[in-house]
Structures are given as structure tokens and as C-alpha cells.
Amino acid sequence: MDQIGRSVRREEDRRLTTGRGRYVSDIVEGNMVQLAFVRSSRAHARITGLDFTKAQSMPGVVGIFGPKDMGEAIKPLSFGPPPESAMEPTMPCPLADGVVRHVGEPVAVVVADNRYIAEAAADACEVEYETLPAVADVQEARKNQVLVYPERGTNVAAVVTRKTGDGEAALKRAAHIVQETFTIPRVVGHPMEPRAVVASFDPVTGRLTVEAATQGAHTVKMGLAAVLDLAPEKIRVVVPDVGGGFGVKNRIYSEDAVAAWLAIRLGRPVKWAGDRLEEFLATNQGRDQVHTASLGVDEEGRIVALADHFLQNVGAYTPEPLIVPAQTATCLPGPYRLPNFEATVEVVFTHTPACAPYRGAGQPEATFVMERLLDRAADAVGIGRDEIRRRNLVRPEDMPYENGIIGRDRQPVTFREGDFPGTLETVVEALRVGTSPDDGKLRGTGIIDFMEVSGGVLFEICRLELGRDGVVSLFTGTSSQGQGHRTSWAQIAADRLQVPMDQVRVVEADTDTVPMGLGTFASRSTITAGNAIVQAVAPFLDKCREEVAALWEASPEDVLWEDGFFRLAGVADRAMDLRTLAVSRPLDAPLVEASAQFMDANTSFGMGCHGVRVAVDPETFQISIEDYVICHDAGVRVNPLLAEGQVFGGTVQGLGTAWYEALRFDAQGQPLNTSFMDYLVPGSAEMPDFRLVKRDFPSSSNPEGLKGLGEGGTTAAGAAFASAVEDALRPFGVKITSLPVTPASIFAQVKGGVRP
Amino acid sequence: MTEISMRVNGENRTVNVEDYWLLADVLREKLGLTGTHLGCEHGVCGACSVMVDGEVVRSCLMLAVQADGTEVTTVEGLGDPDHMSPVQEGFMQEHGLQCGFCTPGLIVTATHFLKENPHPTRQEVREALSGNICRCTGYQHIVNAVLRAADEGEKKAPSPR
Amino acid sequence: MKPLPFRYMKPQTLDEALEALGSGEDAKVLAGGQSLVPLLNMHLARPALLIDVNALEGLSTIEPSDAGLRLGTLVRHQTLLTSSEVRRAVPLLAEAAALIGHEAIRARGTVGGSIAHADPAAELPMVAIAKRATIGIRSASGSRRVPAEEFFIGYLMTSLGPDEIVEDVLFPMAPSPSGSAVEEFSERHGDFALVAVAAELSLGEDGRVARAGVAVAGAGPAPAAAREVEAALIGQASPEGVRATAKAVAADIAPEDDLHASASYRKHLAEILAARALERAWQRAKAASEAR
Incomplete structure (x- = not known):
């Protein structure tokens, strides 16, 4: 039975809806201790003293450890090989080694019987600081008056350039040039489950077992091996249920290293379950770019050139230094025909938490800049905002279309399939339906295009193993944080093995089951694991054929595989399915297993379009979304319902950045809104019901035609929302150049709220 | 103590x-x-x-x-994997959860809400759930789940265990 | 984050509670906990002793009388929404209570807790000001009543002494015919207001505004009575006239710039919301007058 393309419901939901999930913070082990970290209250300071006297004597405190106690383990964490090698990661030590570089950096750790005692003791630890000057704002930091790493002599960590055609110089050939400065602020990813880790050490085997809320089991394993000087095979990382990731759980963190070190040191299971404040202070954040960009178009609105100089605030530590800025630079041209392009980004250190990949990872920023410029250019030329896009989108007849930029797969960015103008038309048409009441509100629409870049990042391994009960176990290194991989991977395997879904058991993110895995990020898992699963099926069935041949005393070449049955060529009544094979094999028969490694050498591109209609109260500037249409090329949809969930969820996260979210810092680097009372995220009452229009084009970049789709919603929403709100506010002449678009920010532009 | x-x-x-x-x-x-x-x-x-x-x-x-x-x-008291409540079943059928971390709070809130308001509109559901943050789903499938449970409730009164 | 250790007591009588409160120990009163417990969890409140008043008898009463509607300190927000008594006597309270947080918050949060916490953006302190309510206060040494305007003195600051407890709030009845309305602006459903305005108008025999109570939340360190607006309202006899008085609200408030909004935006919102609240209050008063 065909399994791919069905909206199969997720089996884990029986557990997750009834409170039977197993998240890291739920794990209880005998003799377990819990951690709380003493965190820096300064953005930049030298630590001149640590006094644990008072805290140490509190009942229930097992011990308190500072960097000196950790000895050799105090060295910068290692992330592993960064895909962009132009710059080495700059990573923190597990506990700050003398200098703290952002508020919230771990300074010491309390081990106690429970988290209450640990927090109270951490509160009682005294840290003596010599406060140093700090800088949080990227434009301030670029002036190099306060240095994050004085030994570097500059806060500019790297400069990245992308150029095609004549680059910026071509602007002078344009009939119209629109230029703007755009700001996308610092935002916090906020998976609902804060980060957490449980580590335990078995003195008998000398192995460390770590259960972590992470997107990359092997990433954590390799990172721990490096910082603790352990052989990788001495470490097993297992990922239980994970409560969201969105990119920010895709690295080793200080807390992982400290928990693992303590598990070995104390010989007791150690749990650190972080809280919301720690998510605000000590987890990777995202965005934080300032662009000065110019778009030149000819008399008809056809793009002549795009030039962009931008700053990327990477915070004090950069686990993946250039991924985000390089991706922004690469994605700026979007799905358009763009002959001349030049982007230069300066990557800048500041005294703030790491700013690294967060859902979209540079794509939302690029899309916001490009789509805003197109809106401006349409106004300058005097054509509609949809018309300017119609005139510039890559057309089917242009494909394969190379835009001249080298992408993250180190290949030229190439659009091989799709009907971009058709997708745009579909959304334009859909958005025309529906009327608005005559209630005095201002209305506007935004229609924007985007390109979802998916996969193109290294490989995954899939191993298939036939169990004695006939169940096929599927092992891979990806890691679901809500995407429903267990269901989707089982669908792919069951489809190709021609077995019922419950005959496939998916085990992912356990480092003992596959030798290597990259994990789940960059909208790569369905492509990379999906193709690896398919490619493992053939050798697996070959092995099975040999086993069947042995049972039948036939030659393997005479065993055929048809419709879920092995058949003997020329013998009508000899047939055997996988389950029968499994139970028929003698007990001493060797394990039937096979694996495949799929190298995702070519990035897949999925073009999409968001159309949104908003209403704005002309007095208060309260915004409401009245209609929201999405068309998002997802290639082959393995599970359409789960795919839809990714698109809707991603779009709402994008609307968070568009409408509410910004983490603010004062001039001393103190974050100002570190609670859900002051940092708003989208709630159910304001979010729209999306209308999804499907136009899918299987990817030509991988054998199964798969595409990622987890990030496109986030990528598109900010540009679409800003465009619609600006359109509604035409009577006021409001120009939207920064996110989030709040009623207060609109008021600041209209000054007084009186329609001119 | x-x-x-x-x-x-x-x-x-x-x-x-x-x-x-x-x-x-x-x-x-x-x-x-x-x-x-x-x-x-x-x-x-x-x-x-x-x-x-x-x-x-x-x-x-x-x-x-x-x-x-x-x-x-x-x-845990509203149902178990073999005896899911209409709201829990609704969440599963409508894909009203992804990571599942916020889900217990939403299911408790929705269950209570449907007792008070067994035939809600979409906007009433959205307002009733507005004190529960979900970062994964975008809420639309959650609203579908609650409305599905409301429809189920019409067919047979839910029996809280 | 989780609370730091404290001692907890749950007195059975008010006297017992007041004695503990007056003992000199660093104590906090725990009612619904919806404002206090977040502060405990964030280590922003660090009391040595927590006095849980939820077991005290007689503090959850809703008593209408000639003097007004008396709400015991432990009346829950959700009760304000569902009580027909409240809706009849002080409809402004029912309308405002619907805007307080979410049902899970309203189920626990109390009238006295909200009044004593004195968040400048909170609904009930604003209604207390608009209604010229009086706060009944008890300590071991006696009791006193304080007008709401003297009770709220600054950001999260009240005239409540460390040994005192809010016992009740008395909301005077508006002379009929009257009408009231609340307008609130918040970014998301259930959030604290950026700015909110509560208004109540009573009409005289001549159909003109004879008495007005207007208060603004979220536009200064404490909820403010809009005295200039109130004065301008007297004698107004048309929706346009009533609306126009909202312009005077700027003189009644002193917001400051903060992370969420500029002072000028808060002033702007106060004026818009006052106009809307006043117009609706006027229409309701008019309808009440015509129904007589």
C-alpha cells in the first residue's frame, strides 16, 4: 500500500496528549542530583572572587564548583566542523574562565538534592566582579570603542561578500533606485521546553550516558568527547521527547559539559533542567541585523541590481560563525531574475548571548529586505506590488536558472523546477476572495515571494534491521523535536518495504545505533534521512533475498521481490513476506541488516508566496489579520497533515518576529525584557486561520523529490505582514523598515495619529 | 515539611x-x-x-x-493512551500538537472550556486558549482539535475518568 | 525559577492573621497568588513569612447595601464576571473583570490582591478610582477606610502599612439613570493593558450629565482619576459633547516612556479610549434613562 502522501496520525500523540511523554526534565534516576548555575549579572566583567561559604553550608547542597575545580575541562567548547570555514568558532568555556562576556554566562554551578535548594544556594553564592565597559548594539560595537576581544583589536569578526555580474556598480544603470536601512532585531527562539540534560556515568563500563534535549545527538557526543577528553565511544547520547528546537538546541552548551563532567566526578546521575529565564539569557538567539540596501530597477520595474551592506550581531560567542550572515547574503536575490548583485556583511561581536541559527537562519532577514525593496520599487515605478514581482520572477522557461551565487552546498544556486509566476497568481487570486466590513478600519494587503532553502548539508545514515518478530527497526541520526519523524520515516520505509506501518519501528537520535548523524536543522531531515531510508531498502532487501534463498535452497537471483512478497521465479506457490522470513530463520542465523548513507550534495529550493490582508484601527493602530493565504512548494509531501503543521507553525513564528518580538538591551548590555510578560510571543486569539493552496514541484536535487518546509513560513511572514500593514497605512504615509511592527512603532511615525 | x-x-x-x-x-x-x-x-x-x-x-x-x-x-487524569478523552483524541486526529510540551496545559484548559461552553465558535475557542502559549503549531490545528472534540461531545457526553 | 524558602502559615481567623502580620517579621499576605507568586518565583519577593488568608471566613462576601456594593477581599475575579449581583449593582466591575488575564488567572486572583498589588495597568484599581471606591483596611490595632485615590500612591505602592490588610472594597452605587463602560488596549487578548479607561456617567432630570467618574490605567505610576474630563462632562447632553471631553485627559495623566510605549502614545491612547468609553457609557445611560 502506498504510504507516502497519506496524513497518517502520529502514534506518539497517544502518549503526549495523555501526559505520558518523557522529556529530559521528567527523568528521575536513583541518587540523582540537580543543578543550578550561578550566572553573570554583568555583560562584561572580570571575575575577581567567588565565595561559596554561605551557600555551601545550606542543607541539601552537595557541592559548588567553579572553573578552577574543573581543571582541564575549562577550555572552549568545540562545535565540530563548521560548514563555512572562513572563521573559527569562538566558544565559551563550560564555566567562565575569568572574564564574562554576556549577562547569564555560567560562572559556577551548584549541585543539590533538588532544584529548589540548588537555586537558593546559587542565589547565596557571592561573585565579585570588576565591571568592564560593555557594548550590546551592533552599530556601536562596530565603532570598536569597546572591544569584546581586545586581543583581536576589532569587534568585526569577519567580512563576507557575495557578488554576481557587475555588482553594486550596475546600480547606476537603473532608472529608479530605492534605498533603505532595515533593522531586524534580536529575538529569542523559545521552544516551550527549556533546554535540559541528564548525565550519568557507569563506573563498570566507564561509559557516560547523556540524555539531552537537543537537535543533534552526535553533535553533543562529539562536543562532550572534545571538552572532557573522552574517547567518543565512551559516550552515548540519547534524545528522548524534545519540546521544540527551532535551531537553538542544535549545539553543545556549557550546561551539557558541566553536567557530564559532574556525573563523572560525583558518580551520581546529574540533572539540569533549565528554566525560562535561562532560555532568555543562555540559549542561542537569532536575527539582529542592520541592512543598508539599494535596489535598482528599469523603467518597467525590471531589476537591474541589488546592493546590500549589512551588519550581523553575533553576540559574544559564535558557535556557527558565518552560517546566518552567509545565508542572508546568499538568499537576498530570492526567486527573482537578478543580473547584478553585491552583498557585504560584517560579522560583529557584542556583549550579548550568542546570536546563531534560529528557524530560517538568515532567510527571514534576506526576504524582509528584498521584498520591502520590491514594494518600494513598485511604488517608485508606479505599478502594483504584485506586478513588479510578476515581471521579475524566474520563469519556467528560464530553468534551470543559476543566479551566480555559491550556496551552502558549495554549488551554484540553481532553481531547477517550479512555476514561480503561477504560484504568485494562485495567491493573488485566492486573496481576492473575501470582503471586509465597512467599519472605518484601514485595510491593506501584502503579497510577497520567498524561497525556502532546504537540505544541502552533508549526510545522514539509515540502518535497517530485521527483528525476530518481523518488525523492521530503522535507525538514523536525525532528531525530532515535534516534527513527527517517527511517523514520516516509518511511512517512507513502509512504503518501500511494502509492509504495514506498524511493522516499522523508528529509533532516532541514539548515538549507539548509527555511527554518525548530523541531526535535525536546516530543513534537511526529510530530504537527507528520507533518501537514506529509501537507499537502505535495496541492500536490505538483497540481504533478505539471500536469507529467503537459503531457506528455499534456491539461488538468490531466482528470488524475486514483488508486492511485499519474496517469490521464487517460475514457481507460482512459493511466496514469503518479511514477517514469515523473520520467524522462519534459524536461531543461529546472522542478523539481517543493511545501511545506506545519503549525501545531500545539492540544496533543494521550494518557492512560495504569502498573501495577507490586515485591518488597522486608524486611531489606536491596533492590527488584525483578516485573511492569510499560503502557497509553499513542498515537493513530495510525505505526510500532508504534518507538512501543513510545519507551514502554519513556521508562519506563526514568523508573525512573532513580525508583530511582537524583540529582546532589548540597555547600553551596558543588560537585557530588559526577560519574561513572557515583557517579551510577547504569538497567542491563539490574534493568529489567523491560514488558507493553504498547494502547488508542489518534486525536487530535482535528490532522488526522492523531497523538500524541506519547516522554515519557509518563518522566512515569509515578516515581509508579508510588513507589506500589508504599510499598504493599509498609506493614508498616513507610514514606511515600515524594521520589525516588529507594533502599534506603538506605527504611532511613532504618524505622530499624533491624525490622518493627513 | x-x-x-x-x-x-x-x-x-x-x-x-x-x-x-x-x-x-x-x-x-x-x-x-x-x-x-x-x-x-x-x-x-x-x-x-x-x-x-x-x-x-x-x-x-x-x-x-x-x-x-x-x-x-x-x-493524566483525563485519559490514557488506550482511553483518550474526546479532547485528547481531537488533538491527535487534527495534529493539534507537534512537540507536545504545551499540550497538557492546552488539553486541561480546553476540557474545562468545553464543559462551560459545549458549542463554541472558532473565535471563542481562540480566546479561551489565549492564555496557553504554543510555539510549534500556529494554533490552527489546536482550534480544529477543540472544535472536533466539541462535535464529538455532541454525539456522546464526555465521561471524565 | 522557584521560590526561595519561606515560612508559611494559614490562619483560621483574621485576628490571628493580623497578629502575625504585626509581629515585625518580614511577611507577605498570600491571597490568590497571581501577582505575588510570580514575584516569589523570580526571587523578586523574598518574604520570611507568607500568611495565606484563603481560609479566613467572611472575606468572600458580596454585599449590596445603600452605601454601595461591598466586596470582600477574597472575592475572585471570575466571580465578578458570573455574579448577577455584581452585574446589577456595578456593571463596570463585571465588564472590567472580563478583561483581567485569562480564566485560569481569574479563577484564583482576588479583588483584595489586585487592589493591594496596585499594578498601574490593572483593571480593578482603575475601576476603584473611577467609582470613588473606598478601601477597608484592618490591622491588629483597628480599622480604617481610605478613598481609592489616597490608597494608590505610586508604582506598585499603596498607603497600606506593613501590618495592614485589605479587608474589603466598597463601590458606591451610581445615581440612576447611569451608564458605564471600559475600554482597554492591549497587544494580545488577556494581556495587561497598555492603557485602559473606565467611565461612568449619571444623568440628571434634564438628561444632562450630572455626575461622572473617569479613571485611566497604564498612563502613569498609579491609576489616575481624570478630573479635568470629569469636570468637562458635567452638563454635556450629546454623544459628540461627551466624546469631546476626552481631549482633557492629557491634563490628568503623566505617563513616561518605557519599553512598550512612548509617553505620547499612551496619552494618545488614553484620549482615544476615553472618547470610546464615554460614548458607550453615554449610550447606556441614555438607554437606562429612556427605560424609566
């Missing part, structure tokens, strides 16, 4: 607690009911929602000692 007694999901539970422990932590750590999650510990995200004497409360904003003598229902 104070000894408290609660009727939790239909069972009498007596436990010694520190006065300053939150109800959420006592449920999770002393009673093993880890379905109740802590997402913010300042009363905004709603992941820790449970019913106390029939009303939905934030268990991160209630001390465990305050729950002495009450009847507490957590997500």
Missing part, C-alpha cells in the same frame, strides 16, 4: 511537602505526574494548567500546601 492530602485524578494522595514548593513541582516530582509541564514559572505560558476543585489554575502559581484538601485533575 507539611503533610498534605489531595485527591489526585481520583486517587487519595498524602505527601510531605516543603511549604515553598509549587503545586506543579509536587505533582511532577513527588507524585510522578510529569505530564504537567513547566514552561515559564511565571504564570504566562499555561503549560502547567491543572484543575483544582473543578477550576483551571496555573500550578506554578499555587503552593502545594494550598492544594491540601482539594481535588486535583491533571492531564
Whole structure:
């Protein structure tokens, strides 16, 4: 039975809806201790003293450890090989080694019987600081008056350039040039489950077992091996249920290293379950770019050139230094025909938490800049905002279309399939339906295009193993944080093995089951694991054929595989399915297993379009979304319902950045809104019901035609929302150049709220 | 330490607690009911929602000692994997959850809401759930799930276990 | 984050509670806990002793009388929404209570707790000001009543002494015919207001505004009575006239710039919301007058 393309419901939901999930913070082990970290209250300071006297004597405190106690383990964490090698990661030590570089950096750790005692003791630890000057704002930091790493002599960590055609110089050939400065602020990813880790050490085997809320089991394993000087095979990382990731759980963190070190040191299971404040202070954040960009178009609105100089605030530590800025630079041209392009980004250190990949990872920023410029250019030329896009989108007849930029797969960015103008038309048409009441509100629409870049990042391994009960176990290194991989991977395997879904058991993110895995990020898992699963099926069935041949005393070449049955060529009544094979094999028969490694050498591109209609109260500037249409090329949809969930969820996260979210810092680097009372995220009452229009084009970049789709919603929403709100506010002449678009920010532009 | 007694999901539970422990932590750590999650510990995200004497409360904003003598229902008490409640079933069928971390709080809130308002509109559902943050789904499938459960409730009255 | 250790007591009588409160120990009163417990969890409140008043008898009463509607300190927000008594006597309270947080918050949060916490953006302190309510206060040494305007003195600051407890709030009845309305602006459903305005108008025999109570929340360190607006309202006899008085609200408030909004935006919102609240209050008063 065909399994791919069905909206199969997720089996884990029986557990997750009834409170039977197993998240890291739920794990209880005998003799377990819990951690709380003493965190820096300064953005930049030298630590001149640590006094644990008072805290140490509190009942229930097992011990308190500072960097000196950790000895050799105090060295910068290692992330592993960064895909962009132009710059080495700059990573923190597990506990700050003398200098703290952002508020919230771990300074010491309390081990106690429970988290209450640990927090109270951490509160009682005294840290003596010599406060140093700090800088949080990227434009301030670029002036190099306060240095994050004085030994570097500059806060500019790297400069990245992308150029095609004549680059910026071509602007002078344009009939119209629109230029703007755009700001996308610092935002916090906020998976609902804060980060957490449980580590335990078995003195008998000398192995460390770590259960972590992470997107990359092997990433954590390799990172721990490096910082603790352990052989990788001495470490097993297992990922239980994970409560969201969105990119920010895709690295080793200080807390992982400290928990693992303590598990070995104390010989007791150690749990650190972080809280919301720690998510605000000590987890990777995202965005934080300032662009000065110019778009030149000819008399008809056809793009002549795009030039962009931008700053990327990477915070004090950069686990993946250039991924985000390089991706922004690469994605700026979007799905358009763009002959001349030049982007230069300066990557800048500041005294703030790491700013690294967060859902979209540079794509939302690029899309916001490009789509805003197109809106401006349409106004300058005097054509509609949809018309300017119609005139510039890559057309089917242009494909394969190379835009001249080298992408993250180190290949030229190439659009091989799709009907971009058709997708745009579909959304334009859909958005025309529906009327608005005559209630005095201002209305506007935004229609924007985007390109979802998916996969193109290294490989995954899939191993298939036939169990004695006939169940096929599927092992891979990806890691679901809500995407429903267990269901989707089982669908792919069951489809190709021609077995019922419950005959496939998916085990992912356990480092003992596959030798290597990259994990789940960059909208790569369905492509990379999906193709690896398919490619493992053939050798697996070959092995099975040999086993069947042995049972039948036939030659393997005479065993055929048809419709879920092995058949003997020329013998009508000899047939055997996988389950029968499994139970028929003698007990001493060797394990039937096979694996495949799929190298995702070519990035897949999925073009999409968001159309949104908003209403704005002309007095208060309260915004409401009245209609929201999405068309998002997802290639082959393995599970359409789960795919839809990714698109809707991603779009709402994008609307968070568009409408509410910004983490603010004062001039001393103190974050100002570190609670859900002051940092708003989208709630159910304001979010729209999306209308999804499907136009899918299987990817030509991988054998199964798969595409990622987890990030496109986030990528598109900010540009679409800003465009619609600006359109509604035409009577006021409001120009939207920064996110989030709040009623207060609109008021600041209209000054007084009186329609001119 | 104070000894408290609660009727939790239909069972009498007596436990010694520190006065300053939150109800959420006592449920999770002393009673093993880890379905109740802590997402913010300042009363905004709603992941820790449970019913106390029939009303939905934030268990991160209630001390465990305050729950002495009450009847507490957590997500575990609304159904189990083999006997899911209409709301739990609705979440599964409509893909109303992704990571599942916020889900227990939403299911408790939605269950209580449907008791008060068995035939809600979409916007009423959206407003009733507005105190529960979900970062994964975008809410649309959650609203579908609650409306599906409401339809099921019309067919047969839900029987809370 | 989780609370730091404290001692907890749950007195059975008010006297017992007041004695503990007056003992000199660093104590806090725990009612619904919806404002206090977040502060405990964030280690922003660090009391040595927590006095849980939820077991005290007689503090959850809703008593209408000639003097007005008396709400015991432990009346829950959700009760304000569902009580027909409240809706009849002080509809402004029912309308405002619907805007307080979410049901899980309203189920626990109390009238006295909200009044004593004195968040400048909170609904009930604003209604107390608009209604010229009086706060009944008790300590071991006696009791006193304080007008709401003297009670709220600054950001999260009240005239409540460390040994005192809010016992009740008395909301005077508006002379009929009257009408009231609340308008609130918040970014998301259930959030604290950026700015909110509560208004109540009573009409005289001549159909003109004879008495007005208007208050603004979220536009200064404490909820403010809009005295200039109130004065301008007297004698107004048309929706346009009533609306126009909202312009005077700027003189009644002193917001400051903060993370969420500029002072000028808050002033702007106060004026818009006042106009809307006043117009609706006027229409309701008019309808009440015509129904007589």
C-alpha cells in the first residue's frame, strides 16, 4: 500500500496528549542530583572572587564548583566542523574562565538534592566582579570603542561578500533606485521546553550516558568527547521527547559539559533542567541585523541590481560563525531574475548571548529586505506590488536558472523546477476572495515571494534491521523535536518495504545505533534521512533475498521481490513476506541488516508566496489579520497533515518576529525584557486561520523529490505582514523598515495619529 | 515539611511537602505526574494548567500546601493512551500538537472550556486558549482539535475518568 | 525559577492573621497568588513569612447595601464576571473583570490582591478610582477606610502599612439613570493593558450629565482619576459633547516612556479610549434613562 502522501496520525500523540511523554526534565534516576548555575549579572566583567561559604553550608547542597575545580575541562567548547570555514568558532568555556562576556554566562554551578535548594544556594553564592565597559548594539560595537576581544583589536569578526555580474556598480544603470536601512532585531527562539540534560556515568563500563534535549545527538557526543577528553565511544547520547528546537538546541552548551563532567566526578546521575529565564539569557538567539540596501530597477520595474551592506550581531560567542550572515547574503536575490548583485556583511561581536541559527537562519532577514525593496520599487515605478514581482520572477522557461551565487552546498544556486509566476497568481487570486466590513478600519494587503532553502548539508545514515518478530527497526541520526519523524520515516520505509506501518519501528537520535548523524536543522531531515531510508531498502532487501534463498535452497537471483512478497521465479506457490522470513530463520542465523548513507550534495529550493490582508484601527493602530493565504512548494509531501503543521507553525513564528518580538538591551548590555510578560510571543486569539493552496514541484536535487518546509513560513511572514500593514497605512504615509511592527512603532511615525 | 492530602485524578494522595514548593513541582516530582509541564514559572505560558476543585489554575502559581484538601485533575487524569478523552483524541486526529510540551496545559484548559461552553465558535475557542502559549503549531490545528472534540461531545457526553 | 524558602502559615481567623502580620517579621499576605507568586518565583519577593488568608471566613462576601456594593477581599475575579449581583449593582466591575488575564488567572486572583498589588495597568484599581471606591483596611490595632485615590500612591505602592490588610472594597452605587463602560488596549487578548479607561456617567432630570467618574490605567505610576474630563462632562447632553471631553485627559495623566510605549502614545491612547468609553457609557445611560 502506498504510504507516502497519506496524513497518517502520529502514534506518539497517544502518549503526549495523555501526559505520558518523557522529556529530559521528567527523568528521575536513583541518587540523582540537580543543578543550578550561578550566572553573570554583568555583560562584561572580570571575575575577581567567588565565595561559596554561605551557600555551601545550606542543607541539601552537595557541592559548588567553579572553573578552577574543573581543571582541564575549562577550555572552549568545540562545535565540530563548521560548514563555512572562513572563521573559527569562538566558544565559551563550560564555566567562565575569568572574564564574562554576556549577562547569564555560567560562572559556577551548584549541585543539590533538588532544584529548589540548588537555586537558593546559587542565589547565596557571592561573585565579585570588576565591571568592564560593555557594548550590546551592533552599530556601536562596530565603532570598536569597546572591544569584546581586545586581543583581536576589532569587534568585526569577519567580512563576507557575495557578488554576481557587475555588482553594486550596475546600480547606476537603473532608472529608479530605492534605498533603505532595515533593522531586524534580536529575538529569542523559545521552544516551550527549556533546554535540559541528564548525565550519568557507569563506573563498570566507564561509559557516560547523556540524555539531552537537543537537535543533534552526535553533535553533543562529539562536543562532550572534545571538552572532557573522552574517547567518543565512551559516550552515548540519547534524545528522548524534545519540546521544540527551532535551531537553538542544535549545539553543545556549557550546561551539557558541566553536567557530564559532574556525573563523572560525583558518580551520581546529574540533572539540569533549565528554566525560562535561562532560555532568555543562555540559549542561542537569532536575527539582529542592520541592512543598508539599494535596489535598482528599469523603467518597467525590471531589476537591474541589488546592493546590500549589512551588519550581523553575533553576540559574544559564535558557535556557527558565518552560517546566518552567509545565508542572508546568499538568499537576498530570492526567486527573482537578478543580473547584478553585491552583498557585504560584517560579522560583529557584542556583549550579548550568542546570536546563531534560529528557524530560517538568515532567510527571514534576506526576504524582509528584498521584498520591502520590491514594494518600494513598485511604488517608485508606479505599478502594483504584485506586478513588479510578476515581471521579475524566474520563469519556467528560464530553468534551470543559476543566479551566480555559491550556496551552502558549495554549488551554484540553481532553481531547477517550479512555476514561480503561477504560484504568485494562485495567491493573488485566492486573496481576492473575501470582503471586509465597512467599519472605518484601514485595510491593506501584502503579497510577497520567498524561497525556502532546504537540505544541502552533508549526510545522514539509515540502518535497517530485521527483528525476530518481523518488525523492521530503522535507525538514523536525525532528531525530532515535534516534527513527527517517527511517523514520516516509518511511512517512507513502509512504503518501500511494502509492509504495514506498524511493522516499522523508528529509533532516532541514539548515538549507539548509527555511527554518525548530523541531526535535525536546516530543513534537511526529510530530504537527507528520507533518501537514506529509501537507499537502505535495496541492500536490505538483497540481504533478505539471500536469507529467503537459503531457506528455499534456491539461488538468490531466482528470488524475486514483488508486492511485499519474496517469490521464487517460475514457481507460482512459493511466496514469503518479511514477517514469515523473520520467524522462519534459524536461531543461529546472522542478523539481517543493511545501511545506506545519503549525501545531500545539492540544496533543494521550494518557492512560495504569502498573501495577507490586515485591518488597522486608524486611531489606536491596533492590527488584525483578516485573511492569510499560503502557497509553499513542498515537493513530495510525505505526510500532508504534518507538512501543513510545519507551514502554519513556521508562519506563526514568523508573525512573532513580525508583530511582537524583540529582546532589548540597555547600553551596558543588560537585557530588559526577560519574561513572557515583557517579551510577547504569538497567542491563539490574534493568529489567523491560514488558507493553504498547494502547488508542489518534486525536487530535482535528490532522488526522492523531497523538500524541506519547516522554515519557509518563518522566512515569509515578516515581509508579508510588513507589506500589508504599510499598504493599509498609506493614508498616513507610514514606511515600515524594521520589525516588529507594533502599534506603538506605527504611532511613532504618524505622530499624533491624525490622518493627513 | 507539611503533610498534605489531595485527591489526585481520583486517587487519595498524602505527601510531605516543603511549604515553598509549587503545586506543579509536587505533582511532577513527588507524585510522578510529569505530564504537567513547566514552561515559564511565571504564570504566562499555561503549560502547567491543572484543575483544582473543578477550576483551571496555573500550578506554578499555587503552593502545594494550598492544594491540601482539594481535588486535583491533571492531564493524566483525563485519559490514557488506550482511553483518550474526546479532547485528547481531537488533538491527535487534527495534529493539534507537534512537540507536545504545551499540550497538557492546552488539553486541561480546553476540557474545562468545553464543559462551560459545549458549542463554541472558532473565535471563542481562540480566546479561551489565549492564555496557553504554543510555539510549534500556529494554533490552527489546536482550534480544529477543540472544535472536533466539541462535535464529538455532541454525539456522546464526555465521561471524565 | 522557584521560590526561595519561606515560612508559611494559614490562619483560621483574621485576628490571628493580623497578629502575625504585626509581629515585625518580614511577611507577605498570600491571597490568590497571581501577582505575588510570580514575584516569589523570580526571587523578586523574598518574604520570611507568607500568611495565606484563603481560609479566613467572611472575606468572600458580596454585599449590596445603600452605601454601595461591598466586596470582600477574597472575592475572585471570575466571580465578578458570573455574579448577577455584581452585574446589577456595578456593571463596570463585571465588564472590567472580563478583561483581567485569562480564566485560569481569574479563577484564583482576588479583588483584595489586585487592589493591594496596585499594578498601574490593572483593571480593578482603575475601576476603584473611577467609582470613588473606598478601601477597608484592618490591622491588629483597628480599622480604617481610605478613598481609592489616597490608597494608590505610586508604582506598585499603596498607603497600606506593613501590618495592614485589605479587608474589603466598597463601590458606591451610581445615581440612576447611569451608564458605564471600559475600554482597554492591549497587544494580545488577556494581556495587561497598555492603557485602559473606565467611565461612568449619571444623568440628571434634564438628561444632562450630572455626575461622572473617569479613571485611566497604564498612563502613569498609579491609576489616575481624570478630573479635568470629569469636570468637562458635567452638563454635556450629546454623544459628540461627551466624546469631546476626552481631549482633557492629557491634563490628568503623566505617563513616561518605557519599553512598550512612548509617553505620547499612551496619552494618545488614553484620549482615544476615553472618547470610546464615554460614548458607550453615554449610550447606556441614555438607554437606562429612556427605560424609566
